[in-house]
Amino acid sequence: MSHFMIDERDMEFVLFDWLNTGQLASSAKYAEAGFDESVAREMIRTALKLAKDESRPSGRRWTSRASNSRTAKSRCPSRSKRRSESFAKTDFSVSPRRREWGGMAMPHSLNIAATEIFSGANMAFTMYAELTYGAAHIIEAFGSDEMKAKYLEKMYTGQWTGTMCLTEPGAGSDVGALKTKAFPNGDGSYHITGSKIFISSGDHDMTDNIIHPVLARIDGAPDGIKGVSLFLVPKYLVNGDGRPGEFNDVVTGNIEHKLGIKGNATCTLNFGDHGKCVGWLVGEENKGIVYMFQMMNEARLYVGMQGQSVAATAYMNALKYAKERIQFTHVRDMGESRRAARGDHRTSGHPPHADVHEVDDRGHACDALQGRAVGGHRRNRRGRKRKEAL
Amino acid sequence: MQTLGGYGYIAEYPMEQYLRDAKIASIYEGTNGIQALDLLGRKLGMKGGMVFMQYMQDLAAAVEQAKGVERLAGVAAGLEKSQAKLAETVMGFQGAMASGNSEAVWPVLSATPFLEAMGHVTVAWFLADMAVMAQGKLDALCADKGVDAADRKAYRAFLGENDEAKFLDGKVQSAIWFANNVLPEADGIFKSIGTKDLSALQVVL
Structure with a gap:
């Protein structure tokens, strides 16, 4: 049982009323791609x-299983490959990109809204999808034509995934202190x-290949951030026919055991x-941080969206609980709580509320009812769990 | 988690996972501290300060709009007050950074609380902007259904039976709630930044 909930009316209000995303159809760029408000609404639906169908039912199992992996290579929960494929088929992560790379040329705001839904x-x-998008976008913006031909469509269509490799044991916020070298x-090419x-998403077996954008210092380059270059390092070298071939000596040294996001394999990678x-x-030597900043800025907006996505489903769950929870003999939604606080029960229109007030008047009966109510609540949950297990 | 109490703390409900999952957001892709320094060092001065000027103009325009909606008069007043404090703080930062003396470290030390305060102002602004639109739609809906919003009893009954009206009224209430309950914290943060306290740097650890 997963608990994902979202206020769909609120999301529609923000997208179509407040931001008026539909008016983008008047731009030639989007009209040409077949965009209008009905298409946008259909995408959100x-x-x-x-x-709900794919991420939702196993959202929690995904979390715990991957976290238990102690193998050198990260393996994902059994259903994740199917989920990854069905996700890729929808082209959501590539939706704002150009058609020549498998995209739909849709407004970015729609992609953000869809991603908020998936993230929640x-x-x-x-x-996995977001890092892939950012890594591929670096290639599209700064890579050579050969790189684009080799990687872009595969990444934008979710056949291969991507990462971002900046942090080292002695270089976190201070990226310029990194020690990874390129010869x-x-x-x-470089060694x-x-x-x-x-x-994040450092290693897994959902796709045939993983493309790592890696910040490293070319032998002899200046110290600090001004001597940092960006390299593309595939987990498997790409053959002439475009298929993954020989292992490229990117070894997963460790999969971190961490507080949260356990379903994402957070790895130590030894190159x-x-x-x-x-x-x-x-691109050019010693300009790595400039290129990487495109991905970092996108990822920073994405992290803000992650906070929003989790807060939204958490709020909806808390609201649902507050409305259903029987406590002090009251079933209270937010409005009920406020009215109760003011001692004004006359405006209550909810039958359960009216019922418990009769019990209230009998004083000692309150505790008994509360005990029954809570007990019943728990029994129901257990019953539901057994049903799911079957 | 707090709403669910003990149930929120156990894995039977999703809250404990949400809390664990969300925590990484203040750490990766630039910690909150790095984001705050980015706002202070890169964004405020972006395009010679023109981006921030535009932010202030757009915010002022939203305040004017909110002033035109009776229910949002308090929201507009709160936002206007916070905007003035934001402007005052940023001007103070500019002066300190241009001074070249030891005071230049004060904005850096204040970056994280400044990020939080400016975040409060921005959220209050967006909520107010949405509330202006929601109130307009709500007025039209009431007129269409023949509901007199001044008749509190009839109005509440209408919210109870019409989901769209309930949603729109909720948008307005959210803006009012945030402006009254969270936005004043920004004023407190601006006040604390204004003390120019450097004791965190002067203490010997």
Whole structure:
């Protein structure tokens, strides 16, 4: 039993009334892509259905199983591969991108709204898609044509996922202190060595390949942030036919045991421990942080959205509980609580409220009723759990 | 979690997972402290301060709109007051950073509470803006259904039976609640920043 809830009317109000997203149809760019308000509303409905049908039922099991993995490679819960595929099929994460890379050229605001729905249903899972989008967008904006041909469609369509590899044991907020190094191989590629830690979505077996954008210092480059370059490092080297081939010496050193988002494999990744890790420079040397900032800025907006998504489902759950909970012989919603606080019971129109007031008058009967009510509540929950287990 | 009490603390309900999942947001992708320094160092001065100026103009315009809605008079007054304190604080920061003396460290030390206070102002603004729109729709709905909002009993009965009216009224109430219960905290934070206290740096640890 998952508990994802969202105020759909509020989301519609924000998108279509307040922000007037529908008016974007008057822009040639979006009209050409077939966008109008009805399409947008249909997308939101589809996102809600997907979140409820796919993310929802196993949102909690996903969490605990992945956290128990102690293997060198991260394995995901059994249903996650199917969920990942059905998620990718909807093209939600790629919806704002251009059609040539598998996108729908839709307004970004719609993508954000859909992602809020998915994140509220399963924050840990949705991170895989979001990191993939950000990593692919770096390639689209700053990568070579060869990189785009090799990676973009695969990533935007969810066949491969992405990460962002910045943090190291001695370099967190102070990214410029990083020690991962890149040595030119002479053929345009680089040999990468070093360790990255706390890498979200760092390793899993949902897709055939994982593409890591890695910040590293080219041998001889200046100290600090000004000597940092960006490299693309695939988990498996890509063959001439576009399929993943030889393992690229990106070893999962550890899967962190952490407080939350346990369904996302947060990994220590060791690059080039066996001298066989190859990376390709994105853009120009020593400009890595500039390119990475595109992804960081997108990810920062996404993190704000994550907070919103979890707060929204938490609020809806708390509201539901408060309305149903029998306590001090009252069934109280927020309005009932306020009225009770003012001692004004006359405005109550809810039958349960009226019933318990009769009991109130008998004084000692209150405790007995409360005991029964709470007991009944718990029995119902257990009964429901047994039913689910079956 | 607090609403659910003990049930909120156990895994049978989703609250304990929500709490654990959400905590990472203040840590990864730039800690809250880094975000605060980003706001102070990069965003306030972005495009020579023009971005912040635009923020202030848009906020002022929203306040004027809210003033035109009777129920939101208090919200508009609260926002106007907080906006003045925000402007005062930012001007103080600019002066301190330009001073080149030891006072230049004061904005840096104040960055995190400043982020929180500006966040309160921004949320209050957006809620007020949505409330203006919601009240307009609500007035139209009442007129359409022949409900007199001044008749409290009839109005409450209408909210009880019409989901759209209940939702729109809730949007207005949310803005009022936030402006009265949370926004004043921003004024307190601006006041605390205004003490220019550097004891956290002066203490020997």
